[in-house]
Amino acid sequence: xxxxxxxxxxxxxxxxxxxxxxxxxxxxxxxxxxxxxxxxxxxxxxxxxxxxxxxxxxxxxxxxxxxxxxxxxxxxxxxxxxxxxxxxxxxxxxxxxxxxxxxxxxxxxxxxxxxxxxxxxxxxxxxxxxxxxxxxxxxxxxxxxxxxxxxxxxxxxxxxxxxxxxxxxxxxxxxxxxxxxxxxxxxxxxxxxxxxxxxxxxxxxxxxxxxxxxxxxxxxxxxxxxxxxxxxxxxxxxxxxxxxxxxxxxxxxxxxxxxxxxxxxxxxxxxxxxxxxxxxxxxxxxxxxxxxxxxxxxxxxxxxxxxxxxxxxxxxxxxxxxxxxxxxxxxxxxxxxxxxxxxxx
Amino acid sequence: xxxxxxxxxxxxxxxxxxxxxxxxxxxxxxxxxxxxxxxxxxxxxxxxxxxxxxxxxxxxxxxxxxxxxxxxxxxxxxxxxxxxxxxxxxxxxxxxxxxxxxxxxxxxxxxxxxxxxxxxxxxxxxxxxxxxxxxxxxxxxxxxxxxxxxxxxxxxxxxxxxxxxxxxxxxxxxxxxxxxxxxxxxxxxxxxxxxxxxxxxxxxxxxxxxxxxxxxxxxxxxxxxxxxxxxxxxxxxxxxxxxxxxxxxxxxxxxxxxxxxxxxxxxxxxxxxxxxxxxxxxxxxxxxxxxxxxxxxxxxxxxxxxxxxxxxxxxxxxxxxxxxxxxxxxxxxxxxxxxxxxxxx
Numbered sequence: 133x134x135x136x137x138x139x140x141x142x143x144x145x146x147x148x149x150x151x152x153x154x155x156x157x158x159x160x161x162x163x164x165x166x167x168x169x170x171x172x173x174x175x176x177x178x179x180x181x182x183x184x185x186x187x188x189x190x191x192x193x194x195x196x197x198x199x200x201x202x203x204x205x206x207x208x209x210x211x212x213x214x215x216x217x218x219x220x221x222x223x224x225x226x227x228x229x230x231x232x233x234x235x236x237x238x239x240x241x242x243x244x245x246x247x248x249x250x251x252x253x254x255x256x257x258x259x260x261x262x263x264x265x266x267x268x269x270x271x272x273x274x275x276x277x278x279x280x281x282x283x284x285x286x287x288x289x290x291x292x293x294x295x296x297x298x299x300x301x302x303x304x305x306x307x308x309x310x311x312x313x314x315x316x317x318x319x320x321x322x323x324x325x326x327x328x329x330x331x332x333x334x335x336x337x338x339x340x341x342x343x344x345x346x347x348x349x350x351x352x353x354x355x356x357x358x359x360x361x362x363x364x365x366x367x368x369x370x371x372x373x374x375x376x377x378x379x380x381x382x383x384x385x386x387x388x389x390x391x392x393x394x395x396x397x398x399x400x401x402x403x404x405x406x407x408x409x410x411x412x413x414x415x416x417x418x419x420x421x422x423x424x425x426x427x428x429x430x431x432x433x434x435x436x437x438x439x440x441x442x443x444x445x446x447x448x449x450x451x452x453x454x455x456x457x458x459x460x461x462x463x464x465x466x467x468x469x470x471x472x473x474x475x476x477x
Numbered sequence: 478x479x480x481x482x483x484x485x486x487x488x489x490x491x492x493x494x495x496x497x498x499x500x501x502x503x504x505x506x507x508x509x510x511x512x513x514x515x516x517x518x519x520x521x522x523x524x525x526x527x528x529x530x531x532x533x534x535x536x537x538x539x540x541x542x543x544x545x546x547x548x549x550x551x552x553x554x555x556x557x558x559x560x561x562x563x564x565x566x567x568x569x570x571x572x573x574x575x576x577x578x579x580x581x582x583x584x585x586x587x588x589x590x591x592x593x594x595x596x597x598x599x600x601x602x603x604x605x606x607x608x609x610x611x612x613x614x615x616x617x618x619x620x621x622x623x624x625x626x627x628x629x630x631x632x633x634x635x636x637x638x639x640x641x642x643x644x645x646x647x648x649x650x651x652x653x654x655x656x657x658x659x660x661x662x663x664x665x666x667x668x669x670x671x672x673x674x675x676x677x678x679x680x681x682x683x684x685x686x687x688x689x690x691x692x693x694x695x696x697x698x699x700x701x702x703x704x705x706x707x708x709x710x711x712x713x714x715x716x717x718x719x720x721x722x723x724x725x726x727x728x729x730x731x732x733x734x735x736x737x738x739x740x741x742x743x744x745x746x747x748x749x750x751x752x753x754x755x756x757x758x759x760x761x762x763x764x765x766x767x768x769x770x771x772x773x774x775x776x777x778x779x780x781x782x783x784x785x786x787x788x789x790x791x792x793x794x795x796x797x798x799x800x801x802x803x804x805x806x807x808x809x810x811x812x813x814x815x816x817x818x819x820x821x822x
Contacts, residue, residue: 196595204555204562204574205758214550217576221583226590229549229574231562238566245571250541250595358762391764413550414759417703419736 146174157222160434165457172215172430196226197440198251200242202258202324204231206356206384207412208429209257212280215433216255223441225252234324236260247274253440255279259325263287275443279436282325291443293436293454300425300459301334304379304407307423307461309342312470313377313405317368318349319389321356321382328356328381331409335379350375354385361385365392369404376404376470383408383415383424390420390466401468411462420465428457491519502567505779510802517560517775541571542785543596545587547603547669549576551701551729552757553774554602557625560778561600568786570597579669581605592619598785600624604670608632620788624781627670636788638781638799645770645804646679649724649752652768652806654687657815658722658750662713663694664734666701666727673701673726676754680724695720699730706730710737714749721749721815728753728760728769735765735811746813756807765810773802 143150148171156163156171163171197220201209213229220227228251232239239260247254253275256266263278267289270276278292308316318335321328332351340346350372354360361380365388369375378393380386386408390400398404400420408415411426435454442449488495493516501508501516508516542565546554558574565572573596577584584605592599598620601611608623612634615621623637653661663680666673677696685691695717699705706725710733714720723738725731731753735745743749745765753760756771780799787794 196590198573203559204549205559207552207555210549210552210555213574213576214548214578217549218578221578226575226587228543228595229558229576230571231558231574233559233563233566242571245541250573387762391762394764417732417736419739 142171142174142178145178146171160219160222160431160438162453165428165431165455168431168434169428169457172218172434175218176214176430195224195252195444196228196250197437198228198230198242198246198254200230200232200239200254200256200258202232202234202239202260204229206324207414208383208410211412212257212429212433215430216437219434219437220441223437225437225441227437232258232260234258234260240265243269243274247276253277253444255436255440263290266290275440277436277440277443280432282323282328282330291439291454293432293439293456295427295432295456296458297328297330298334298337300409300427301331301336301379301381302338303425303459303461304409305335305338305342307463307467308377308379308405308407309339309344311377311405311467314344314470315372315375316344316349316377316379317372317375318351319361319364319368319378319380319385320351320353321360321380321385322353323356323382327353331381335381356382356384358384358388358391361388362392363388365389366396369393369396369398377467378404378406380406380408383410383412383422386422386424386466387414387418390418390422400466405467405470407467409459415462416464423464423467424462425459426462427459431457487516487519487523490523491516505564505567505776505783507798510773510776510780510800513776513779514773514802517563517779520563521559521775540569540597540789541573541595542782543573543575543587543591543599545575545577545584545599545601545603547577547579547584547605549574551669552759553728553755556757557602557774557778560775561782564779564782565786568782570782570786572782577603577605579603579605585610588614588619592621598622598789600781600785608635611635620785622781622785622788625777627668627673627675636784636799638777638784638801640772640777640801641803642673642675643679643682645754645772646676646681646724646726647683648770648804648806649754650680650683650687652808652812653722653724653750653752654684654689656722656750656812659689659815660717660720661689661694661722661724662717662720663696664706664709664713664723664725664730665696665698666705666725666730667698668701668727672698676726680726701727701729703729703733703736706733707737708733710734711741714738714741714743722812723749723751725751725753728755728757728767731767731769731811732759732763735763735767745811750812750815752812754804760807761809768809768812769807770804771807772804776802 143153160168217227230242267287336346352364352368354364393404408424411424415422488498505513562572575587612632681691697709697713699709753769756769760767
């Protein structure tokens with residue numbers, strides 16, 4: 133339905149050469165991560181489809197990867213799936229998606245069923261099953277890679293492609309502190325892999341380093357969903373009406389917090405600044421558009437796929453080949469200087 | 478992380494007997510569709526997990542289904558995947574998800590690769606490949622079922638589980654006309670399967686039957702996304718400033734239209750009523766919450782899975798067993814009587 137987009141147009145849009153686009157599509161691990169992100173953004177935006185890939189698939193020169201995740205209804209995962217599927221296809225691989233619905237028994241059953249048989253390799257995003265147990269499965273000959281795991285619970289025996297969660301939290305803290313906020317509340321998400329504590333730790337440590345008293349930082353724990361953030365923000369704002377800013381460890385909760393603020397008669401950003409983490413599509417689609425810290429989703433997907441395929445095909449790469457770019461602050465309309473808040477308060 | 482929920486609690490929540498819950502989980506096609514929907518809503522809401530299913534999977538008494546779709550980043554599909562995955566699991570089947578990224582070559586390659594080999598049956602939601610071509614693949618021995626196809630392009634040779642799209646459009650028209658709206662614009666979505674014309678036809682025919690002049694109904698065509706709806710609504714409202722209501726053939730576009738109205742200084746619903754179709758989760762999560770027509774997503778997923786498995790296992794069922802419930806109007810906060818609009822205008 134869309135007109136055919138050419139590689140040259142992608143290059144022009146991303147302000148790189150056609151050779152770079154081609155490189156990004158074939159060997160993303162050899163290109164600077166920021167460039168991978170820019171080119172992949174252009175690929176998505178223009179709807180570019182490399183024909184060679186479709187041909188390779190049609191000719192059967194393909195193998196299969198599986199991507200296992202806990203909860204496809206969290207909108208981050210479909211966005212990730214789209215990137216991973218495109219990355220797999222660029223390598224001539226299929227990607228099958230397995231949703232385990234936060235259930236470790238289902239996750240184990242999927243692994244039994246697919247790892248090494250239906251799929252040559254499995255990228256495991258969900259953490260229902262422990263890293264040690266996964267390492268045991270890998271030791272029996274299956275190619276597994278962890279992805280987006282949050283910190284301590286990974287295993288030395290398994291590679292893990294993930295983002296610097298603490299740094300992401302730290303960027304959010306810098307932003308709010310820089311806007312003059314001192315009375316800040318936090319919403320800590322309970323994700324599929326447990327509490328998003330690393331993100332909160334990065335946030336709190338940076339506030340403390342800036343001389344802000346974090347001993348009594350008001351915080352509420354909730355599911356990492358719009359509804360979870362809504363309820364937690366209402367509770368927090370009722371108990372601490374003088375807060376001028378809220379940090380949420382996840383965009384969905386931040387979007388719920390904006391709605392909670394509106395329902396409490398507080399205007400975002402004039403009466404309350406709200407910042408999230410991840411930069412899912414909804415973050416820019418919402419009104420007010422959400423200030424957030426962007427995870428390098430396209431790079432992580434490309435790298436996890438490249439790493440898994442390198443392992444399947446017995447290739448060794450330097451550690452640097454799988455280096456994930458740092459998260460970046462994205463300022464939109466949900467944060468403003470605390471001064472304005474104080475004046476109104 | 479969540480406390481264990483029992484079947485009895487699900488039954489209480491759905492106001493049915495435990496036997497009915499059990500029936501819905503095992504043989505949804507034998508239960509009234511409205512009851513299936515109610516029970517499945519309770520299952521999801523409470524996070525209930527039937528243990529037997531996990532055990533069946535772990536014991537390897539399982540086979541594999543595939544669900545092929547065009548665009549996992551449209552939030553309807555993850556919601557559908559979640560229901561279909563749960564339905565497959567209740568039958569002791571795995572569900573693998575294949576995202577074809579709106580590319581017919583990829584769709585064909587997936588079918589070559591999985592139909593009849595990796596997966597015992599494939600539920601095809603995307604329409605990149607023609608029904609006739611799919612019928613040809615089925616004729617060579619693969620079990621295929623179409624799902625959510627929009628009308629005319631299905632094939633007699635293949636079963637299709639879908640919703641009455643024209644009726645959905647008709648309900649939206651009844652609602653707006655009943656609120657006194659006469660100057661109504663329409664946003665027609667270009668989905669993965671082409672224009673959502675049946676929905677618009679149901680809408681326009683019902684307006685005409687209520688004596689509303691639809692000859693010059695202002696309409697704009699756009700991609701079925703928030704951004705698409707936003708741009709199309711801005712154009713439509715600029716060209717037809719006296720419109721009091723907008724109908725969108727898809728919730729995403731309706732959400733974009735609400736934002737466009739806000740950016741044009743028009744309040745929804747006081748200055749403009751907006752109604753969508755589908756009832757994705759975002760419809761109730763947005764502010765103002767979106768009035769829409771709900772598709773029976775859980776029923777469609779259950780029925781498509783049950784039908785496909787019946788065919789795989791060579792069972793015949795009466796036609797009625799696969800009857801999909803009608804869509805239903807869900808009134809929220811984005812529609813209001815036209816009278817108020819007129820007073821303000």
